[in-house]
Amino acid sequence: MVSGTCNRPFTPSSDESSLTIVVNMSDARVSADPRAILATYSLGSCIAVALYDPVARVGGLLHCQLPSSTLDPERAKQNPMMFADSGMQAILEELTALGAQTKRLKVKLAGAAQMLDDGGVFNIGRRNHAAIRKLLWQHGLFIDGEDVGGSKPRNVYLSLSDGAVTCRSENVETAV
Numbered sequence: 001m002v003s004g005t006c007n008r009p010f011t012p013s014s015d016e017s018s019l020t021i022v023v024n025m026s027d028a029r030v031s032a033d034p035r036a037i038l039a040t041y042s043l044g045s046c047i048a049v050a051l052y053d054p055v056a057r058v059g060g061l062l063h064c065q066l067p068s069s070t071l072d073p074e075r076a077k078q079n080p081m082m083f084a085d086s087g088m089q090a091i092l093e094e095l096t097a098l099g100a101q102t103k104r105l106k107v108k109l110a111g112a113a114q115m116l117d118d119g120g121v122f123n124i125g126r127r128n129h130a131a132i133r134k135l136l137w138q139h140g141l142f143i144d145g146e147d148v149g150g151s152k153p154r155n156v157y158l159s160l161s162d163g164a165v166t167c168r169s170e171n172v173e174t175a176v
Contacts, residue, residue: 023048023061026082030060030094031160038158044115045125047084047132047148048156050108050176051091052163053100059160060091063111066124067131084131092139107136108165108176109146110156125149145176 023029023040031038038061040048045065052059062081069076069083080086092102109132112125129148136143147154147167155168156176165176 023063025063026065026079026087028060028062028081028087028091028094030058030091030098032056032058032098034161036160038160039155041155043111043154043156044113045111045128047109047111047125047128048154049088049091049132050110050156050158050165051095051100052106052158052160053095053104054106054163055104056099056101057160058095058098058100059158059163060095061156061158062087062091064088064128064132067127084128085135088132088135088139102139102141105141106144106163107141108144108158109148110154110165110167110176112148113153114149114151115153147174147176 017035019033019036021029021031021036021038023038025046029038034057038059040061040063043063046063049062064084064087065082067084069086076083076086080090112129114125152169157166167174167176
């Protein structure tokens with residue numbers, strides 16, 4: 001399937017009891033498989049949004065690069081996951097199709113680091129974080145945890161067995 005769609009098939013990890021579903025940059029994945037771990041790697045100024053419905057036991061992970069599809073509407077049509085606004089809309093639709101209810105979603109954020117912009121000229125990380133917070137508010141969603149900012153990349157993992165989100169940066173794991 002084309003990158004940017006939420007329902008790409010996943011590949012089992014080496015551990016038979018769990019499945020790792022890799023979420024690439026400008027990408028999202030959803031699953032209802034309790035063995036699944038959604039993972040995204042090298043998250044810098046991009047932001048990851050982990051969503052989990054504990055009743056329906058479904059979850060999704062979005063890895064978006066930029067805050068608004070108005071920056072490049074044509075590119076947003078090709079890959080809505082690149083942008084916070086169009087990516088959030090798409091992943092919420094996919095989760096709802098799997099039985100999630102928006103009001104039950106647990107939300108955790110990670111990323112939004114200050115990468116390759118020491119002077120703070122572009123502030124992509126901060127802009128991504130602000131855009132996601134606004135979108136969540138518009139959907140009536142509240143942030144249950146976040147690991148954002150700083151200047152180091154992160155790997156993010158969402159376990160669908162219980163909705164736990166873990167960040168790993170410089171070989172240190174943090175529960176979000």
